[in-house]
Amino acid sequence: MKSLRFESYKSPPVLVEVDRPSPGPGEVLLKVAGAGACHSDVAVFTEFDDEFGPSQLKPPFTLGHETSGWVEELGAGVTGFEKGDAYLAYGPTGCGHCRACSRGQDTYCENAATMPFLAVGLGRDGGMAEYVVVPARNLVPLGDADPVAAAPLADAGLTPYHAIKQSLPKLAGGGTYALVIGLGGLGQLAVQIIGAITGATIIATDSDPTAMERAAANGALTVSSGPEQAEEIRALTGGRGVDVVFDLVGVSATIELAMKSVALRGRVTVVGIGNGSFSWNFYGVPYEVELTSTYWGTIEELHEVVDLYRAGSIAPQVELFGLDDAPLAYEKLMAGELTGRAVVSPTR
Template sequence: MRAVVFEKFQSAPVVTEVDRPTPGPGEVLLKVAGSGACHSDVSIYAEFTADNPAGIAPPFVLGHEVSGWVEELGEGVRGVEVGSAHLVYGPIGCGRCAACSRGQDTYCENVASMPYLATGIGRDGGMAEYVTVPVRNLVPLGDADPVAAAPLSDAALTPYHAIKLALPNLAGGGRFALVVGLGGLGQIAVQILTALTGATVIATDMKPDAMERAAAAGAVTVPGGEGQVEAIRAITGGRGVDAAFDFVGAGPTIRTAQASMARQGRLTVVGIAGGAAEWSFFANPYEATLTNTYWGTLEELHEVVAMYRAGQIRPDVEKFALEDALEAYRRLEEGSLTGRAVVVPHAPVH
């Protein structure tokens, strides 16, 4: 079968032939409906070295945002119908520790002993015609479109987890939320905040078209650049925002979010651009929290799918054939995509 393979560090992946996988005990074989291209993939093949923080090594098939139809059941698998559509929870932990017991494989306590972090991150992923996944990691999609759903397993789950933790800050009237960075995750974050809270959602980015899409989803937009923080604070009546979410994670975006905070607010840095935050007692609003999050839980992905099926989340996707996957990554790197790139191995792309 054809697949997008990460073969060596600091080198572009290749589209090549690999063996079709066979599901092991407790696994299923999925016929891939869609696989989202993520900046994490780019970091893996373009920036990582053998001494990488994730402890992963090539070769393996990329793709950790995966949806598909059950094609074959591995030994011992029951209760799953061949042909049914599912979204894949990407992280795979040890399955034994406290974190894994609550479906939070992202924070597995035995990660150092695991041979991979997730489907598509150390283990063969969904940028292929077929992929094997643990049956535990399947989230049913019912009759919802699985192709458009593919990015939800990261691009929606990651902001959902961060937002859910911040909901106490946004409970009550007159609250304000700030979304910094309106790429794939930021756009869905606006939709999630609008659906789950009554807060005024302020969204900021350097790209006018990105802000137009956020405004259509209910956000009040502020362009990046000079006067950005002053404009954000003016919307809040000078008080600042109660919860901010930085989906970039660069030094300037972190500083923008920090400067926009209200007392007892919460800033969650979600983006992994490597920026550093500065803190001092008198510069930080009293009792304002600075934290970070990584991905989300299996239970939360079920909740994300429920929102998708209810029409509360509408991913904006741009489809690519498997043979054009490298073009999808190229456009992701240059920032010219208007939606989340989704590779569709089994259907014509128009």
């Protein structure tokens, strides 16, 4: 079968022929419907080497940690699945028996350092192929919802959802404000999720006018980049600042913007892995402001994200590529030329 493989450090992924995998005990073989292309994949094949990066991400392996598909074959001991049914795959694969994994939070597995891989598509062969093997425990049913468009929900939907859910106490009640910084795939879904599960007024900011138009169409007030950005954001709140900020970029400039925009006793969550830093001092930020980070989310939360998708409350904007064009999807991602989340669909 065809597969887009990360085969060597500092090199783009390549399309190759590999054997079709077979599911082992407790696993399910999916015929891939869609696999999302993510910026974290780009970091894997452009930034990491033998000296830098998690040891579990050494090449070679098939990319694709946002994957959906149809059940094709069951491994030994697996029951409760019907061939042809559509599922979304929860990517993280922890040890399965520590406290974090027992609550479905494999992202924070206590034994991650001893695991051979981090996730389906991150160390373990992923969904940029015609078929992929996934632990049965990691499958979330999609029902009759479109599985191709659903693929990005496994990360681009789950990651902001987890961050937003952690911040819900700050958004309870009337008169609250949420700021989304960065309106790529995750940011656009963050705007939709905040609108779907809270009553907060949403403010969104980005340097791309088209991205801001899209956020505005989903109910956000928008502020463009510029020297007066923080002042304009605070003005929309009557001067007091926003209750919660979600920074989907994570570079130093966006973290600083977040801290300038947040209200007294507010919360800033850095979601984007931009490796930025912030210099804190007691008088430099409003009192009792929380600055935190999150990473991906839980299996249970992915079920909730799918519920929102099936109800029509959220919908990823995707740009489809056939498997033969998977390398092009990453080229366009790196060049900033995508209009939505790139989804590679072998059936396209």
